[in-house]
Amino acid sequence: MKANWAETYYKRQFELMRSNSAYPANNFFEEEVSLLLEQVGRPSATVLELGAGRSDIANILARQDRKIVTIELVEEICGYAKKHAHQNVQALCGDFYTIKLQRDFDLILYLDGFGVGNDDDQSYLLQRIFNWLSDDGYALIDIYQPLYWQKIAGQEMYPFGIENIIRKYDYDEAGNRMTDTWWEKGKENETITQSLACYSPEQIYTLCEKAGLQIIAYYPSGAIDFETGAFQKIASLDECLSYRIKLKKN
Ligand SMILES: C[S@@+](CC[C@H](N)C(=O)[O-])C[C@H]1O[C@@H](n2cnc3c(N)ncnc32)[C@H](O)[C@@H]1O
Numbered sequence: 001m002k003a004n005w006a007e008t009y010y011k012r013q014f015e016l017m018r019s020n021s022a023y024p025a026n027n028f029f030e031e032e033v034s035l036l037l038e039q040v041g042r043p044s045a046t047v048l049e050l051g052a053g054r055s056d057i058a059n060i061l062a063r064q065d066r067k068i069v070t071i072e073l074v075e076e077i078c079g080y081a082k083k084h085a086h087q088n089v090q091a092l093c094g095d096f097y098t099i100k101l102q103r104d105f106d107l108i109l110y111l112d113g114f115g116v117g118n119d120d121d122q123s124y125l126l127q128r129i130f131n132w133l134s135d136d137g138y139a140l141i142d143i144y145q146p147l148y149w150q151k152i153a154g155q156e157m158y159p160f161g162i163e164n165i166i167r168k169y170d171y172d173e174a175g176n177r178m179t180d181t182w183w184e185k186g187k188e189n190e191t192i193t194q195s196l197a198c199y200s201p202e203q204i205y206t207l208c209e210k211a212g213l214q215i216i217a218y219y220p221s222g223a224i225d226f227e228t229g230a231f232q233k234i235a236s237l238d239e240c241l242s243y244r245i246k247l248k249k250n
Contacts, residue, residue: 003116009192010053011074013182022160023054033060036109039219039246040138044106048132050096050125051113055081055089062088069105071096096125105132108139112242115144115177115197119207122197126211130249139213139247146171146198148223148241149178155226171198201237208247217246 017023036057045066049058052070054077062068068089072078078093085091092099097117108129115122129139153171159182170179172195181193199207205215220240222233237243 003121003195005193005195006116007074009194011076012192013194014074014077014080016162016165016182016184017160020160020162020165022162023056024160029056029060032111033057036061036111036140039140039217039244040107044138046103046105046134047107047109048101048105050108050110050129051116052081052091052109053077055085055091057109057111058089058091059084059086062086069101071099096128097121101132104134104137106134106137108133108137110139110141111244112142113196114141115199118197123207123210126208126213129247130212133213133247133249135249137248140244141247142221142242142244143204144178144196144198144242145220145237145240146176146200147238149198152224152226157229201243204245208245209250212250213247214250215245216248219244219246 047058047061047066047068049055049068049070052058052072055070055072058068058070063086066088070081070089070091071094072081072091073095075093078091081091133139149169149171152169154169156166156168159165159167164185166183166185168181170181171177172179177195177197179193179195181191183191201218208215218237220235220237220243222231223235223239223241224231
């Protein structure tokens with residue numbers, strides 16, 4: 001179930017980004033929401049967002065009168081989300097593996113972060129998503145793409161341009177997981193690492209099918225070009241860093 005590293009990593013990452021004022025600008029989230037609405041392709045009155053972080057996306061979606069529930073594990077991040085929540089957003093602090101929800105939703109989102117546990121944990125979460133989804137609802141989930149992470153293993157950078165923090169990407173071949181390690185310059189012994197399972201389009205199709213969910217679309221995201229350092233907004237399914245799947249009940 002809940003991975004040991006998750007709370008430590010996301011809490012520390014939140015502190016580092018906050019103390020360096022390193023969050024993306026509002027127009028980044030506005031663009032994300034436009035894209036997401038285009039992918040959903042129809043109105044949804046009730047939305048559930050898993051691993052919602054500060055609820056930046058939820059707050060924008062909520063402006064159009066949707067009722068949104070967000071779930072976030074880390075108390076400090078959730079506290080921020082509650083403080084800044086739009087009136088249509090109910091920000092819940094909790095673990096999406098164990099939290100009890102009394103209703104179903106037209107749309108379920110898990111943006112950036114799927115793959116925290118092992119395959120059984122992922123299957124269990126997909127079953128929970130099946131149970132929370134209304135009969136004609138959609139879910140959108142971002143999946144890390146293994147070929148990209150294999151290719152860029154070993155790359156180091158300054159996350160969000162913060163020059164006192166180093167970020168190193170790697171790939172665990174045995175476990176098929178991307179790893180993302182952060183440390184402050186001069187504090188190489190105090191690293192934090194996230195480790196997320198990567199799935200090919202075929203592998204995730206099979207995992208979803210076992211949970212009664214069918215993938216009806218794949219949307220590749222972009223990729224960092226490490227030669228130029230620029231982020232390419234459009235990449236193929238084999239070259240993107242992650243891709244979004246659109247799911248419905250089988
Ligand atoms: C990579 S961040 C993405 C945040 C947000 N979705 C976004 O795109 O900005 C993943 C988030 O999922 C949360 N998370 C991880 N495991 C969780 C769990 N078991 N239950 C609820 N939230 C979890 C983390 O604390 C973190 O804030």
